[in-house]
Amino acid sequence: MVAELLSSKIGASKVSLRAEDISVHATDKWYASHPPDVVVFPETTADVSTVLEFAHRYGIPVTTRGAGVGYVGGCVPIKGGIALSLARMNRILELNPEDGVAVVQPGVITGDLQKAAQALGWDYPPDPASLKECSIGGNIATNAGGPRCLKYGVTRSYVLGLEVVMPDGKVAQVGGRVHKNKTGFDLVGLFTGSEGMLGVVTAASLRLIPKPPARAMLAAVFPDFPMAAAAVQGILNSGHLPSALEITDGFTLAAARRRLGPERLPDGDAHLIIEIDGRPRAVDYEIDELEELLKKLGATRIQRAEDEDSCEEIWKMRREFSYSLRDTGLTKLNEDIVVPRSKLVELVAFARQLEKDTGIAVACFGHAGDGNIHTNLMVADYENPEIRSKADAALDRLFKWVLDHGGAITGEHGVGIAKQPWIRQALGENTFNLHKAIKGALDPDAILNPGKFLD
Template sequence: MNSSHSKIFSSLRKSLPSDEIRLEPALLEKYAGDKWFASRIPDAVALPRSTESVAKLLKFATKNQIPVTPRGAGFGYVGGCVPVQGGIVLSLERMNRIKEIHEDDFVAEVEPGVITQKLQDAVEKKGLFYPPDPASRADCSIGGNIATNAGGPRCLKYGVTRDYVLGLEVVLADGSVVKLGSRTHKNKTGFDFSRLFVGSEGMLGVVTQATLKLIPLPPYRACLAIGFAAMKEAIKTLRTILHTGFLPCALEVADAFTLAAARQRTRSKRLNGCNAHLIVELDGQEASVRREIQILLKVVKSQNPLFIEKGLGPDQCEAIWKIRREFSYSLRDTGLTKLNQDIVVPRGRLEDLFRFTAGLQKKHGFPVACFGHAGDGNIHVNVMVDLDQPDATKRCNAALDELFRQVLDWNGVITGEHGIGLAKKPWWPLATSPAVRELHSRIKRALDPAGILNPGKFV
């Protein structure tokens, strides 16, 4: 850090509590990136405890033209919180209070640093339910979920994070604080600004409090795990389930490479010869779920699967989901680098997608592992790369380019959950029209005219 920077941050520290601006080299390195491969050591890390501190910090940063990169728990997969221009990383982790859970209003008031699973556990003790369930829910924060509009398996039935945001407190780039939305479950008072900030990846403002919608907790769950000899049979069964009139709370699929890795890790004999796998979960009142799971069982048996495993109640359901939670770890066990692409295709294109990724694997020489949220077409296409091979990065980018172009040709999208960040920035112009990019830029200029918030990303 040069002397001018040192003077600037010394001035900032005078206006904030002494431990809220940190300059220690080891700490700076800790906040240099997320789960993606890029990193940049910031000049300072801010760890505020209050909206007032965030407001002072952003006002100071705008006045002094200092880049500020907001950050949740750092569990993103696209480099969204990499401070590419240095400056200050603004971590909201200390603002981690659940301020209120109102059982009659079905509302939670939380700070952005609250861990998602902590909120879910707290509301479920009161018979309430916060459905969004990203895979990293034990580690990721509500603020990060809002910044990326996180989803998860249950979004098939219940929707994603934006569907549960009733109101937000946001600090804008100039330090002004705005309170958006309300704590009511319906509101048409002016523009829906709360949703503008959901999925904005820290480029429009900093969320310091969220009012979240809760719903009644379904009292019972039941699951089926189903194995198939071929992916074509799994997709046919998926279609049959939905066309029979079921709306599962989750409907997950996995391909042969993923299952082979999981079999190696878990030693599961059941997965022998299994080249495709579905998990279907129903929830609701116990009597109705027990009845529906029996009907669903008959529907699935008519498709001649290799096996069906039934789980009734939370313990048996969690035992079924345990293998799903092993998929990412199993792929890491291969020793290859997993490049996770959260593409989404129209549901009718799922079979085409799996056929295409098989061809992609043969053409470019990389294993491709696909699993994820089949019910809404959001499949995690994992290109498995040995980065020590010559030209691995170049070949990998060619494979990704081909994948994204095909997904867009099918009227799909290049990201359903993770965001654009840095990882997908090269394909942002491909995924959007010039008019749409200009609209993003106009909104960015209106809310952050100095361009200090998360600079260097897609807007």
């Protein structure tokens, strides 16, 4: 009945009960799964408005989906109802270097926007690891980051304005297309990172910046993790601000050597990647200075890249780290925790102790410059209820340690379902209640993305 009514309102080609569509929209890259009752593919803001007005009238749950590459079950339709896929709303509406603005629909793939901007000599800096497949709408929903956010910031830093369809179907315009705007509350910030629980973004005005004309990279191997972590502080304390600063631990390197070969990653228990960009002469000078600094800080091998192709080779190697962990045959519980940079060594020491205590291997790598270290619990036979319970207990220890040391339980992926058990501890009771109050004010019938961390 719901499918028939929606078909009559927005067209049958936009409404699906096909088993394949139901299956695809039941899950993301996390293990949780629940089928929607119907999948809807809106193509315009008016379509979205019609669907939400209908859902609001009849109290039907709506779970919005971008590209479905999240790691926390954020787009899993736990309560069934309507899975609202924005995949067909995938047009770049405007690229305007004169204003430094791009206007896009939410289904635009992040990497496609980057390529389009770079073809004009401009750039959209946010660069999640999944940029070739993730969507702008999903990035906004989670306030996604990436390696370059050390220098350039996360998604929120580039969202100037949003068109948002509210739970009752009304359309709101928040922010705008100018680079400075202090008119009213920061509603752009409210919706960015709201994980589809407050409204549905149907268009975004995004900030573009001039593309730096040159970049260069260094990949350095260190004897141990503390030396690599000290090098992170040494680089920043020396006045350098790399565009990316990535660190990797020994467990991950061992897995990468098995996949890539030892010649790509010589012996050493830690790995550091440094990327810089800017004007060509400045980059040439800084890369020399950084190479000498890394030698003083104890690097045993340094690979240098000074053009686009060689830089991409290093990033290709970095992207292989995650696949190397998958090659182990273990289930990778990918936790995107954040700690103060000064706690990097303590975090890895805690991970090694957690490994000894539980027998669960722990692999750490990620964005050292901002303390966002992907701490991966590598679990054998995760489908076994007893082992899953043991892994959950290990996660509980990890999150409690992170919070006790001034960190955060998520820096990029969001809360979704995966981190739901820890949200009250992470936010505190008063802040949790503030979230509930905002949700209640904007979505009083709780139809948008129900079953997630506020339930």
